[in-house]
Structures are given as C-alpha cells and as structure tokens.
Amino acid sequence: MSSVRIILLFSIIIIIAISCSTSEKINDKSSFDVVQATVDAWFDLMPGPSPGRIHLQGKIKLANSSSEDIKNLSLKAITVHSNQEVIYNFKPYFKPIIKDDDYSLNTGISKEFSFDTESGMKIDSNVEKINVVDVKLNFTFDEDNFEYEIKDVEIKRVY
Numbered sequence: 001m002s003s004v005r006i007i008l009l010f011s012i013i014i015i016i017a018i019s020c021s022t023s024e025k026i027n028d029k030s031s032f033d034v035v036q037a038t039v040d041a042w043f044d045l046m047p048g049p050s051p052g053r054i055h056l057q058g059k060i061k062l063a064n065s066s067s068e069d070i071k072n073l074s075l076k077a078i079t080v081h082s083n084q085e086v087i088y089n090f091k092p093y094f095k096p097i098i099k100d101d102d103y104s105l106n107t108g109i110s111k112e113f114s115f116d117t118e119s120g121m122k123i124d125s126n127v128e129k130i131n132v133v134d135v136k137l138n139f140t141f142d143e144d145n146f147e148y149e150i151k152d153v154e155i156k157r158v159y
Contacts, residue, residue: 133155
C-alpha cells in the first residue's frame with residue numbers, strides 16, 4: 001500500500017505543478033487592437049535624372065485592450081510581399097497623428113499613427129511589373145511584438 005500512496009502523492013504534486021505553470025502563462029499582457037488601417041502605394045515614374053521610386057504611406061488606429069498601459073510603441077519594420085515573396089523590408093517613418101503626442105497607448109484609449117517611406121525606395125525592374133502587394137506591419141512595444149497584415153494593396157502609377 002505504501003507504493004499506492006507514493007503514486008497518489010506524486011500524481012497530486014504533478015497536478016498542482018501543471019496548474020501553477022498554466023496560470024502563469026495566462027497573465028494579462030499588454031495588447032492592442034487595430035481599429036482601422038489604410039495604406040496607399042504608388043510608383044513614381046515621372047521622367048527625370050533619378051530612377052523611379054516606390055512610395056508607401058498609411059494610417060493606423062490602435063486601441064489598448066489590456067489592463068496595462070503600453071509604453072514605447074514603435075513600428076519596427078514594414079515587410080512588403082508579392083505572391084508570398086518579400087520584395088521590400090524597411091524601417092518606416094512612424095509618428096502619432098496628433099502633433100507632439102507620444103508613443104504610449106494607455107488602457108482603454110485609442111490613438112492614430114501615420115507611417116511612410118519618407119523619400120521612397122528604388123524600383124527594381126522586377127518590382128515595377130507588380131500591381132498588388134500585401135503589407136505587414138511589425139510593431140514592438142514594451143518587450144512584446146505584434147504583426148498586422150493589410151492584404152491586396154493596389155500599387156498606383158504616377159507619370
């Protein structure tokens with residue numbers, strides 16, 4: 001009978017250990033929701049001395065849905081895909097829409113940000129033929145990451 005007690009005691013210890021580790025994984029981490037997102041993309045094909053450039057700009061409205069304030073929000077990178085292939089990966093210019101606002105997002109608050117390529121990126125001859133892309137926004141905040149993808153962004157041409 002002592003072996004049955006040992007097995008029972010060992011089983012109870014395992015159950016307690018599993019339930020404790022599970023509760024640690026379900027903590028209330030900072031997170032946000034995308035309320036609205038828009039992206040415009042265009043090829044600048046105006047004649048001139050420099051080669052054409054692709055421009056990307058957009059706005060995103062984020063809402064903090066957690067019980068913790070989000071500090072140090074940044075748009076770390078934008079990845080542009082065409083047919084599952086990466087065609088651009090860059091660090092965008094990112095700022096709050098309201099002038100002199102900061103990069104925090106307090107609990108229950110929503111805030112709008114803008115992003116763009118600033119001066120555009122050189123057009124590769126293979127890229128110039130593309131008409132539609134998917135744009136992935138890679139955010140970092142505090143010590144977390146968040147990705148949001150906008151699909152089927154039409155690339156316009158400006159001559």
